[in-house]
Amino acid sequence: LRKNVDDFTGPRERSDLGFVTFDITADILNRKNVQTKQSYLNKMVFFLTCIHLQSIFDWNVKQLFVYLSVEYSTKKNALNQVVLWDKVILRGDNPRLFLKDMKSKYFFFDDGNGLKGNKNVTFTLSWNVVPNAGILPLVTGSGHVSVPFPDTYETTKSY
């Protein structure tokens, strides 16, 4: 689902605005081998797994900052990445995420009109490990979903 509207969050030019809804099922604890599956229409179902050997929440992990980012390429820019949604998981919180029908937290504006007919828009889940003290690694979950965006704009408001 995509519209072309004024990017009212920033530059005042017409840019493509993408709307996505998604489910996130993430078991950031397990090493189970899992695939990604795309449901129908705009819904994407993620099954993601942690690639570390042991439980990611050890004594030195204060929290995880988990975020869903989308990556795609357009004529104007060779690489675009937009963070659509994020969440903080503190040590002690349930590291298994079962979120359904989520809407993106942040507006998915392109810099220009590159979302129309874009064949390859890839969604990945990543997280930043925040220790009690020490190194701050950024980890990308294994498993990603690629979605083609439609060739036409939606003119009706249905978000």
Add this chain to the structure above:
Amino acid sequence: GRAMDIFGDLRRMNKRQLYYQVLNFAMIVSSALMIWKGLIVVTGSESPIVVVLSGSMEPAFHRGDLLFLTNFHDNPIRAGEIVVFKVEGRDIPIVHRVIKIHEKENGDIKFLTKGDNNEVDDRGLYKDGQNWLEKKDVVGRARGFLPYVGMVTIIMNDYPKFKYALLAVMGAYVLLKRES
């Protein structure tokens, strides 16, 4: 009493000893400066260690935490990274997360940042009319962190008298310390 002893010490210390103490002090200061410059070169960042000044990245970082930065230019900026940047015309470095990047084939990149704990992105913080940040605005990328340690800097900033007292004590200690 104690005060008279110190004055007695000072008078009895002959010139050579005084020069020796001053040189000792100068060496300590020079070594510290060399280590700092060395860090700047090795990390590629003009400010390799920064103190977190606000709560905009809570609960990850709190006021007073210390961050260690690197700024390698061939390391591309990607969404999700924590960057420290300066807005043109302002001296205060800001520590926030990159939430949007648009990079051209030749490597030119423009990106948007937001504090984890803020509702809105940083466009309100940028210069008037500025909508994106560029590589030149970046002081470094946060690679490691230590909690609380930077509080000393914040206290010294907020209470200058504390800073002078600390310097005076340090100076007196170095000048009067005897090597046995």
